[in-house]
Amino acid sequence: MIMDKKYLIEENTTIKKMANLEEIAWINKKEKDYLEYEKALPISDEELKEAEKRLNRFAPFIKKVFPETTDTNGIIESPLEPIFHMQKELEEKYETKIPGKLYLKMDSHLPVAGSIKARGGVYEVLKHAEDLAIAAGLLKLEDDYSILANSNFKEFFSKYKVQVGSTGNLGLSIGITSASLGFEVIVHMSADAKQWKKDMLRAKGVKVVEYESDYGKAVEEGRKSSDADPNSYFVDDEKSMNLFLGYTVAASRIQKQFEEKNIIINQEHPLIVYIPCGVGGAPGGVAYGLKRIFKDNAFVFFIEPTLSPCVILGMESELHEKINVHDIGIHGITHADGLAVASPSGLVGRLMEPILSGGFTVEDYKLYDYLRLLDKYENKKIEPSSCAAFEGPTFLLKHEETRKYMEKKVGKHIEGAYHICWATGGKMVPEEDMKNFLETYLK
Numbered sequence: 001m002i003m004d005k006k007y008l009i010e011e012n013t014t015i016k017k018m019a020n021l022e023e024i025a026w027i028n029k030k031e032k033d034y035l036e037y038e039k040a041l042p043i044s045d046e047e048l049k050e051a052e053k054r055l056n057r058f059a060p061f062i063k064k065v066f067p068e069t070t071d072t073n074g075i076i077e078s079p080l081e082p083i084f085h086m087q088k089e090l091e092e093k094y095e096t097k098i099p100g101k102l103y104l105k106m107d108s109h110l111p112v113a114g115s116i117k118a119r120g121g122v123y124e125v126l127k128h129a130e131d132l133a134i135a136a137g138l139l140k141l142e143d144d145y146s147i148l149a150n151s152n153f154k155e156f157f158s159k160y161k162v163q164v165g166s167t168g169n170l171g172l173s174i175g176i177t178s179a180s181l182g183f184e185v186i187v188h189m190s191a192d193a194k195q196w197k198k199d200m201l202r203a204k205g206v207k208v209v210e211y212e213s214d215y216g217k218a219v220e221e222g223r224k225s226s227d228a229d230p231n232s233y234f235v236d237d238e239k240s241m242n243l244f245l246g247y248t249v250a251a252s253r254i255q256k257q258f259e260e261k262n263i264i265i266n267q268e269h270p271l272i273v274y275i276p277c278g279v280g281g282a283p284g285g286v287a288y289g290l291k292r293i294f295k296d297n298a299f300v301f302f303i304e305p306t307l308s309p310c311v312i313l314g315m316e317s318e319l320h321e322k323i324n325v326h327d328i329g330i331h332g333i334t335h336a337d338g339l340a341v342a343s344p345s346g347l348v349g350r351l352m353e354p355i356l357s358g359g360f361t362v363e364d365y366k367l368y369d370y371l372r373l374l375d376k377y378e379n380k381k382i383e384p385s386s387c388a389a390f391e392g393p394t395f396l397l398k399h400e401e402t403r404k405y406m407e408k409k410v411g412k413h414i415e416g417a418y419h420i421c422w423a424t425g426g427k428m429v430p431e432e433d434m435k436n437f438l439e440t441y442l443k
Contacts, residue, residue, distance in 0.1 A: 005327045005328055005329075008317060008323075008327075008328065009328055009329075012316065012317070014026055014312075014316050015313065015316060015317060015328060018306070018309050018312070018313060018328060018330070018361065019328040019329050019330065021306045021307065021330070021363075022306065022361075023306055023360070023361050023362060023363060023391075023395075024309075024312075024360065024361050024399075025358065025359075025360050025395065025396075025399030025400075025401045025402040026312050026316065026358045026359045026360070026361075026401070027357070027358040027401050027402065027405050028315060028352070028353070028356045028357060028358050028359075030315075030353040030354060031353075031354060031355065031356060031357060031358075032354040033296055034291065034295040034296045036354070037354040037355075040354075041288075041292075042351070043241075043244075043245070043248070043288065045292065047245065048245070048248050048249070048252075048289065048292065051123065051245040051246060051248060051249050052249050052252055054123070054126065054127060054130065055075070055076070055123060055126070055246075055249060056075075057130075057141065057145050058074070058126045058130075058145050058148075059073055059074030059075055059145075060074055060144055060145050060146035061074070061145040061146050061147075061148045061149055062074035062075075062076065062112070062122075063146070064146045064149045065149050065180045066111055066112050066180070068111045068112075069111045069112070072111075076110055076111050076112055076118055076119070076122060077110070077253055078105065078106045078107045078108070078109050078110045079106045079109065080103055080104070080105050080106070080254060080257045080258075080261070080420075081103060081104050081106060081378075081380070082101065082102070082103050082104075083102050083103060083104045083374070083377075083378050083380070083421075084101065084102065085377040085378055086102065086104075086373060086374055086377050086378050086390075087101070087102035087393075087419075088377075089373050089376075089377050090102075090373065090390065090393070090394045093373070094394050094395070094398070096394055096395065096397060096398050097397055098393045098394070098396070098397075098419060099397075099414045099415045099417060100269075100272075100414065100415060100416060100417030100418060100419055101417075101418055101419065102393055102419045102421065103418065103419065103420050103421070104374075104378075104380065104420075104421050104423055105254065105420050105421070105422045105423060106380070106382075106423050107119070107250070107422060107423055107424055107425070108382040108383065108386050108423035108424065108425050108426035108427055109423075109426070109427040110427070112173065112176060112177065113169065113172045113173035113176055113177075113428070114169075114172070114425060114426065114427030114428035114429075115169040115172065115173065115338075115383075115424055115425030115426070115427070115428075116169070116247070116250075116282045116286075116422070116424040116425065117169040117170040117172065117173040117174075117282065117425075118173045119246045119247050119249065119250055119282070119285075120170075120173075120240075120242075120243035120244065120245075120246035120247045120281060120282055120285060121164075121170050121172075121173030121174045121177065121235065121243065121246070122173055122177045122246065123242065123243070123245065123246025123247075123249070124174075124235050124240060124242040124243050124246060125162060125173075125174060125177040125178050125181070125183075125235070126177065127242050128162070128233050128242075129148065129157060129181050129183075132156075132157070132160065133148070133153065133156070136156065138152075138153065138156060148181065149180075153181070153182065154181070154182030155182065156182070157181045157182035157183050158182045158183070158184065159231060160183055160184070160231050160232070160233065161183065161184045161185070161186065161226070161229060161231055161232040161233065162174060162178040162183045162184070162185050162186075162232070162233050162235065163185070163186045163187070163188065163222050163225060163226040163232055163233070163234050163235070164186075164187055164188065164222060164234070164235040164237070165187075165188040165189075165190075165215065165218035165219030165220070165221070165222035165223070165237065166187055166188070166189055166190075166193065166215075166218065166237070167189070167190050167192060167193050167215050167218075167278065167337055167338055167340055167341070168189070168193040168194055168197040168337060168338055169197070169338050169424070169425050170235070170237055171187035171189055171193070171197065171201060171208075172197055172200065172201065172428070174187065174235050175187050175201045175204060175206040176201075176204060178206075179204045179205055179206055184207075185205075185206045185207065186206070186207045186208075186209060186222070186225065187201055187206055187207070187208050187209070187222075188209045188211065188218040188219070188221050188222035188225070189208055189209065189210055189211065189218055190211055190213065190214050190215040190217065190218040190340070191210070191211060191212050191213065191214065192214065192215075192333065192334075192337045192340045193210075193337065194337060194433070196428075196429070196430050196433060197428075198210070200428065209221070209222075214332060214340065214341075214342055215278075215279070215340060215341045215342065216324070216341070216342050216343055219236070219237065219238060222234060223236065237279050237281050237345070238279055238281075238321070238343075238345045238346070238347070239345065239346075239347050240281070241347070243281050243285070244281060244284065244285045244288070244347070244348070244351075245285070246285065247281065247282050247283075247284070247285020247286050247288075247289070248285045248286070248288050248289035248292075249289065250285070250286045250289060251286065251288075251289025251290045251292065251293050252289065252293065254290075254420075255293055255294075263418060265294050265297050265298070265418065266297055267297060267410075267413060268413050268416050269297075269413070269416040269417065269418060270297050270298070270299060270409075270410045270413055270414070270416070270417050270418070271290070271294055271297060271298045271299065271417070271418050271420065272298075272299045272301070272392075272393070272396070272406075272417050272418070272419045272420070273286070273287070273290060273298065273299070273300045273301070273419075273420045273422060274300075274301050274303055274360075274389045274390075274391070274392030274393060274419070274420070274421050274422065275287070275300065275301070275302055275303065275389060275422040275424070276302075276303050276304075276336070276338070276339055276385055276386055276388040276389050276422070276424050277302035277303060277304050277311050277339060277359070278304075278308075278310075278338055278339040278340070278341040279310070279311075279341045279343075279344060279345045279348070280302075280310075280311045280344050280345040280348035280349060280352070281345055281348055282424065283300075283302050283422070284345070284348035284351060284352055286300075286422065287300040287302075287352065287355055287356060288351060288352075288355060291355050299357040299406075299409065299410075300355070300356055300357055301356075301357055301358050301359050301360060301392050301396075301402075302356065302358075302359040302360075303359065303360050303361070303362060303388040303389055303391050303392055304339060304359060304360075304361050304362075304388070305334040305335075305336040305339050305340075305361065305362060305363075305364060305367075305388065306361045306362065306363050306364075307325075307330060307331070307332060307333060307334035307336075307340075307364065308325055308330065308332045308333075308334050308336070308339060308340050308341060308342065309325065309330075309359075309361045310324060310325050310332075310341050310342055310343055310344040311344040311345075311348070311349060311352075311359070312359045312361065313325060313328065313344070314343075314344035314346070314349045315344075315349050315352065315353065315356070320344060320346040320349040320350060321343055321344060321345065321346030321349070322346075323343070324342040324343040325342050325343075326342055334364055335364040335367060335368075335384055335440075335442070336364065336367060336384060336385040336388055337385060338383065338385035338386075338424065338425055339385050339388065357405070357409075358401075358402060358405065360391045360392055360395060360399075360402075361391075362388050362391040363443070364384075364442055365441075365442035365443035366387075366390075366391065367384040367385070367387045367388060368384060368387075368437065368438075368440045368441065368442060370387035370390040370391075371384055371387045371437055371438060372438055373390075374387065374390075375438060380423075381426060381429070381434055381438075382423045382424075382425065382426035383424070383425040383426040383429060383437075384437055384440075385424065385425060386423040386424045386425050386426055389421035389422055389423065389424075390421055392419075392421065393419045393421065
């Protein structure tokens with residue numbers, strides 16, 4: 001530890017509340033107006049556009065290998081759905097006001113991997129495959145990429161290995177995509193990963209290595225194993241810019257969905273987005289893309305469990321990856337398994353400093369309460385981890401910190417706001433597991 005944890009807890013009110021497992025609303029003090037940091041952003045518009053072009057190049061392959069993408073011609077995308085009944089119930093149950101309109105971005109139902117990780121994870125594996133095939137003279141950018149499904153490519157990729165450390169959903173996206181190309185795949189999984197996710201990966205020929213420890217240990221051992229093999233490629237959720245780029249594409253995709261629904265984002269109609277957060281990669285990439293497009297009319301909040309608020313801790317302490325929740329006495333074990341991460345991504349935390357509006361923490365029991373409301377009033381089912389997003393709009397105006405922030409930033413225009421809760425996973429949850437989630441009562 002660089003800084004004495006006792007000092008942190010005693011001198012920083014926010015960190016003291018987190019150490020006491022209190023729900024908090026947090027405002028990022030380093031956020032800047034878009035024009036102040038636009039030119040200093042480390043990823044250019046050209047790189048963002050190239051990421052989208054790469055996914056378009058792979059669309060014929062994806063369509064061929066994953067028939068569920070036939071209707072979208074191989075484009076991996078999720079619906080954007082209004083949840084106005086849910087909005088009304090949240091207002092009544094929690095005696096709050098959610099001005100504007102509430103929508104659900106259903107990355108919980110993305111094809112291929114059924115979670116937001118289908119964006120970054122699929123993208124990184126595809127880019128690695130493209131790089132290898134082009135370097136070997138087997139592929140040109142002008143080719144119809146459906147040829148990648150041919151046996152000669154599978155034989156070529158079988159000489160290479162892809163590894164990843166995961167709490168579950170990233171492992172699914174990496175494992176499923178890599179196996180479809182022919183790679184040997186090893187997924188290093190933490191103890192809190194769901195059994196059905198491990199079973200699904202093994203059924204697809206993926207080697208799953210389990211650890212009794214947490215996510216950090218799975219990543220550490222996966223990285224070590226991959227570094228020892230020259231033919232192995234490690235997908236690093238804590239440090240990968242390729243993963244990050246894959247997530248950024250979500251922003252241009254949702255912009256098209258806004259246009260289709262005649263939703264206009266401007267000063268009078270601000271966009272307020274709430275994303276569940278683990279290590280930070282997926283929500284960070286989405287936030288980055290949204291700010292590039294919607295600039296100061298977009299406000300992004302990360303939502304973390306009170307039992308593992310690593311990104312807020314990293315950003316508030318300014319120590320980023322050099323601090324973890326154990327340092328302030330939190331064990332990090334949470335029902336929000338996809339968010340059960342002790343140390344944040346230093347890469348993402350630093351990228352978010354000028355961008356992120358803030359965050360919230362949520363107690364585990366509420367995840368199941370939100371899940372039941374969504375199922376009852378909207379007939380939609382997502383993972384408990386995904387339900388963390390609902391803490392944002394529900395308590396945006398109930399916490400003094402975030403209420404004052406929104407009054408300052410948008411004032412009366414909050415009445416015209418579009419609130420987007422980003423559902424990060426859930427499609428692949430087995431029926432029996434989902435039934436158990438809906439019947440889980442905590443506290």
